[in-house]
Amino acid sequence: MASVLAEKPWSADAVAASEKLPVSGSQKQSWTDIAAxxxxxxNARIPSEWLIPKELLPPPSKTKVDDFVATSGFFTEREIKITASSATDITANIVAGTWTAEEVTKAFCKSAAVSHQLVNSLTYTQFPEAITAAKELDEEFAKTGKPRGPLHGVPVSLKDNINIMGAPSTIGFxxxxxxxxxxxxxxxxxLVDLGAIIYVKTNVPTAMMMAETVNNIFGVTTNPLNRNLTPGxxxxxxSALIASYGSPLGVGTDIGGSLRLPASTTGLFTIRFSGNRLPNFDFKAGMPGQEAIISVQGPIARTLEDxxxxxxxxxxxEPWFKDPKLYPIPWREIELPQKLKFAVIWDDAYVRVTPPVRRALETTVDKLSNSGHEVVEWDNRPITKVYNLLRRLFTADGGKTIRSQLEKGEEPAPKFMDNFLQSQxxxxxxxWQLQRxxxxIWKEWLDQWNEIEGLDGIIMAAAPYISAKHSKYTHAGYTGLFNFLDYPVAVFPCGVIGDRDVDVRRVDEPPELNEVDxxxxxxHDPNEIHGMPVGLQLIGRKLQEEKVLAMVGRVLEAVNAT
Structure with a gap:
């Protein structure tokens, strides 16, 4: 959660200087042995034929590896076409008889294995089981002539905290x-009932409470667009797996930006639903019982359509018949007016955006206006008071929950956990007073929205930057704000690409706001973000997810107009 919880930047050093948790003198296996x-x-579950040959393995100096599947020569043309396809197209091709579920699954198992070797994306694999399930799906389709469901034959990757029977859900502990x-x-x-193939689980930070992905078991996951940077x-x-073409569609969770930050750093699409619309009551939680800020699940993919x-x-x-916390709200088809009204939030008045993000906002606003939509400005002054309250709600237990899990594993506390472990x-x-x-604040935001007549949605950056170097993700407030408010928020690549020659710091930039700013x-290093896409957020009123997704489609029409 970065600076939502911290007043100063932290480092992801292995052990906090301020606190080392006690280690038992027993003869149990050490935490380092367990991790190794x-x-x-x-790694051992990767078949030898999917291990990248030494002569093809990119050296550490080659930071861009998202194109490895397409350009390395390690994949056939058919595998390249399959792994570049959307979930929607995969199902269509399988149903049309162009591909089989088995060959699609094999292609993505191979590309997931390769992704892991390049960016350290996986925590669990079940490749043989997935291929067997795909064969059975093909046999079923041959008999019935009907797809099992709308995700027929689509390999779906799962965040580590989603439980698979017989597999660990480490959540980084x-x-x-x-x-x-x-x-x-x-x-x-x-998902299986809908026709999906479950084949891998993916890495997370300790307790899933960090804007980067690093823990004491699996280490650091890197961004395939630039391995010097975090995938969020x-x-x-x-995000690392999908952006490196190891998955067409993934399922993650979001309690402070945990879907939106990864999507924004890797050029992907996602949506954070309002609470209690998508099932997640039996996912493993880093802070179980903390519900002042609601965690939600959602998809992450390379296309809005997916x-x-x-x-x-x-x-x-109708998952509300299985998950007791869900509202029975069916999917609603949305007809948008021809012209929409947006409010733009340029920054949160705590950390200003870096040059490529500012350029992305300005470009998007200009293109929306040129397409006939109305764009006004949102008063950002009340935002910063949310951060202090958000921090206090997340640390209300004084770090007891996280501390107990670290102690159980006799592992050192990662530096970024200081803000929890040092809280009271x-x-x-x-x-109760914090919740009041x-x-x-919920009411104040509702009133502010209502004061702007006809407002459809808000556009804001997902973060002050495209991405950040490892251990340097200083601020997750741009996303955490809307977890606090429980608003639905989509992230989309807006078409603006980082440019080392353009996205330099201004000589006349305004004064610094604080240490985090x-x-x-x-x-900010324009060389590091060169060629990387900028992701923006589109925010809607509570429980209006269908409208948010429809508005993203309309925004994409505007930004892609020639």
């Missing part, structure tokens, strides 16, 4: 590295 064995277990889950999360069974967090394993496909398929299944536990009465304050500016 778990990494070896994942040593304590759970070898703890096998006793049953599937409901979403796993539902906490669903960073998903985000809609997943969202509609899940809701059409508050009493129930004080928590939260509710009042200064660190963000100082770390």
């Amino acid at each position: 064995a778990k990494k070896e277990e994942v 040593i304590a759970y590295a070898n703890e096998r889950e006793e049953k599937n999360s409901y979403i796993v069974d539902l 967090g906490s669903s960073g394993g998903e 985000v809609v496909l997943y969202s509609k398929s899940i809701i059409d299944s 536990e508050i009493c129930v009465y004080d928590l 304050e939260r509710n009042q 200064k660190a963000t500016r100082d770390e």
